[in-house]
Amino acid sequence: MKEFIDYILQFGTLNQQQIDLILKKITTLELQKDDYFSEAGKVSNQVGFVLDGIVRVCYYNNKGEEITKYFIDENNLVVDLESFETETPSSAYVQAVNDCKILVFSRKDWRELSDTIVGWDAIVHKLISKALRQKVERRSPLISEDATTRYLMFLEIYPNIVNRVPLSYVASYLGITQSSLSRIRKNIR
Amino acid sequence: MKEFIDYILQFGTLNQQQIDLILKKITTLELQKDDYFSEAGKVSNQVGFVLDGIVRVCYYNNKGEEITKYFIDENNLVVDLESFETETPSSAYVQAVNDCKILVFSRKDWRELSDTIVGWDAIVHKLISKALRQKVERRSPLISEDATTRYLMFLEIYPNIVNRVPLSYVASYLGITQSSLSRIRKNIR
DNA sequence: TTTGCTTTTTGCCATTTGGCAAATGATTCT
């Protein structure tokens, strides 16, 4: 649990009593490879924090192709924000890429923290804002580059992921075919 | 100014006294075509709201190509969020695409609203969170599509923009060359 | 080790997109 507290404390200060309040709310969730953390069509009712493993967010486009929107690895928040905040059904799947251990807060507990910890909302705002900005910053630059550059950028952005996820997921993240990615990797060495 | 108040009220409730407090802080900024609202290398100290005109956020990649990250048209917030929140120099230019009229809050005034209006922070959180999610949702799907589809998606996302901005800006937004975009447009009709 | 299953690589060719330069069109200024 320490990882999560360290993570939170990056964004603000909490005393021990407040930390204990948070720890009391935490439950642990173990997902097997390919299990879903949340699913398209369902309202996402949890905020998670990846302790171990890699999760991806993906969806299907109108040609039925599966697209990976992004990856989330250890010590990062996993939450389908729009669905969680607006309590509307999501359009994406959040899926364990390998076996995962995830800390979880229910919506009820998350709200109670907001009501009981002064400054919690401010921390959450910073944390959410940063996470969302990061998504934009990671995704946007890809579009103006060719496939090889995109792959190299991916390696920089997610240095610990490439060897732990199937090639096809990376390809769909980069918007290229699996075959093209395979050829690109051959040419890089 | 009504536009801005309406915009804010989508995200929470305010009484007349609070609204007056906000209105008192507003100043108006007129930008000529091509003027910058904020610049790379400088700390962004303003939150804006576009009353009239179109603004774009752009940057230069390592090949010196100018890339349009996104467009902002009427009745939307314009803020270089990371720079504004963390008071660090920005890496992007925010530029008027045509003559613009923009409502502006200084950082100081923005903070004072946070200190004086109960619930202001909650409203701002919702508003920022939605704006950021929108950026992700608009950008991400483009990457897995071919250029023609990207252009069609652009038309849906920004229906009021295509005829008001140079072709080259749209092309750089879509990650294709101006010539390709020109050919694509020819083929669509 | 063998078998079966999944993932990755490769070959072949079609399609898409880029690069460059010239032509055309539009706009502004004089």
Added chain:
DNA sequence: AGAATCATTTGCCAAATGGCAAAAAGCAAA
């Protein structure tokens, strides 16, 4: 109107990427 400037379109060819299917490699269970 004419000139200058800027934006857009087009032609030509090269390079990048996709589609499809088969081969190869990796992996796990028997």
